[in-house]
Amino acid sequence: MPQLTLAHQRLPGVSVIAVTGEMDATNRGQLESYLRRARTHPSEGLVFDLSRVPFMDSSGLHVLLMCATDCLRNGGAVHLAAVQPLPARLFEVTGVVAHLPVYDTVDAAVSAALNS
Structure with a gap:
């Protein structure tokens, strides 16, 4: 299973999740678990730093979309x-x-998140 490396930085009003590695069906659960733990303020903006993600399949995309839906539901983006x-x-x-x-x-992205 390809391993993802995930890091979380909480700034005032926004959180940044840095993802390193391929996002696919083999590590979808790891990403979902990490996001549940990292998102302690669901109404804040969330930025995904994808600069070190060379590949993503529909599973990774699905996790991002579900996270976006949850953020919107709670007033974030x-x-x-x-x-x-x-x-x-x-x-x-x-x-x-x-x-x-x-x-x-x-x-x-952080600037946009803080101004949305």
Whole structure:
């Protein structure tokens, strides 16, 4: 099973989840468990730093969408940052880019999360 490395940084008003590794069906449970533990303030904005995610399949995408739905339900929003080419293509083909904002940098995503 490919291992994900996950790190969480809580800033005032927004949390940043840095993901390293491939996001797929083999580690979906690991990502879901981590998000349940890390999201202690569901109404805050959430930024996913995807700069070190070279590949994502529909399972990883599903986790992001479920997290975004939960954030919206609680008054927050999900922002994606530094998306690599293969995951970016998945977001484009599936139309996710119309629903989840994507930013070139983590700083830009954090700024947007704080102003939304």
